[in-house]
Amino acid sequence: MQKLLLHPAAKPVVFLLCLLPFAWLCYGVFTDSLGANPAEALIRSAGDWTLRFICIVLAVTPLRVMSGWTALARYRRMLGLFAYFYVVVHLLCYSVFDMDLDVPEIAKDIAKRPFILVGFAAFVLLTPLAATSFNRAIKWMGAKRWQWLHRLVYLIAGLGLLHFFWMRAGKNNFAEVFVYAGIIGALLAWRVVQALRRRLGPARVPRTGAVLQKR
């Protein structure tokens, strides 16, 4: 696996895989196969994929530590940027199809509807993370400060979930929300456990999952 991850073609392949949902949506638009309300389908799919990429990117570190596939770290930045890519698509679809690009109306809508406000806040907070995702930014900021900034992702994931929860609240339809909440909750809980162990006894912190599994 490690070898596969380090293969020169691996990164471009993952890049293309990440673009597949977008390509599928474009295909749907051109073949008119997005159902009776294509605008709604586009807005919702882009939002779904944003949440999915946030789950995926938050899973990278736990998976790396547990499996020992250190090369996974090379993919984290790209996956994070794809989360941003899909949230931009989501916001653009909403702005164009739902609001006819009427900026004052969009501003009013953000202020008026708590669920839009929360979603927009998550987008705004994600922007500096995307903007500081190149190596020089880490150098300029210093690794410590950069890491602190990027811990915003936990808050962003929470806001994204709340946005989705409120959207579904109208239909009391929370099954999917709970799935995402469960995944994100588990990924955060793993980090909390790791941090606590580190604090309680640095010597006993396992480096890899192999050690974890033996216990």
Add this chain to the structure above:
Amino acid sequence: MPIRSRSNGFQHPLSSEITPRGVYEDRRALMKLMAGGAAGSVLAAWAGREALAQTPPPGKLAPLPGVPSKVAGAMSMDKLTDYKDASSYNNYYEFGTDKADPARNAHTLQTRPWNVEIEGLVKKPGKYAIEDLLKLSPMEERIYRLRCVEGWSMVIPWVGYSLSALINKVEPQPGAKFIEFVTLADKKTMPFVGSAVLDWPYTEGLRMDEAMHPLTLLAFGMYGEVLPNQNGAPVRIVVPWKYGFKSAKSIVKIRFLDKMPPTAWNKAAANEYGFYSNVNPNVDHPRWSQATERRIGDGSGLFAKRRKTEMFNGYEAQVGQLYAGMDLKANF
């Protein structure tokens, strides 16, 4: 001056008699065309409207033809929504909350035998078989705009007759002020009955004068055929000036009451869905604006602008008097 009463105050021309806006706006150009003898082809589509009123059936289900309705406001001039869209984009939570779920899941619905039970403050209560209901009054085709509370709309040619025909037949007692519709909730055939989304069975209600309004339709079909299951077969209500959820599907019981009945969405979220739920662009849903709507299948495609929502969904002339003097913000 003639004294206006309820019976003659709202005599409107048939919408088919109204000159289409496009024709009116282009009247000068038309005069020139007529002078040139070329008007025939231009006006053919307009003249053909009457003939087209009987929608060509999509050929999917049993035919159920209806004659074009003479009820004021019952024949919208708007472009019909495609049958495919109207029968695949549905809210029918007993079969799932996604818009595509009902079309996928509703094939399990058993529409025969079917009875509608009439109860409460009526002189002739009892079970009415669907076969008898179908024969109760002549079938009419009515082209109604349908505005969903979620902000989208369609234009659908329904087949049925005014609910008032049934109400008159069962003879309400003087104390009957409200009418409640109880819809089917069968766990065996409806996979989402029992989910926590709503309190089943789904019930809806109208004030008696609303129920008696000629536009309130007891519908058995659409597009010249019997209703597809996902659209509320075999019999449903259509109240065109109210948000779509007021139009209960697959009705099994109609109750005549002296008090306002609780309704499904009002019980689920009283601050969001009122008993009246008249289409009103000036009263926003707490979580979104109701000023505009997206017309499903609008010709201009994905980039079609949302259209302005009309008061009472454009039926103000016909139903506005039902709410004279009422605070529509408080009674949303």
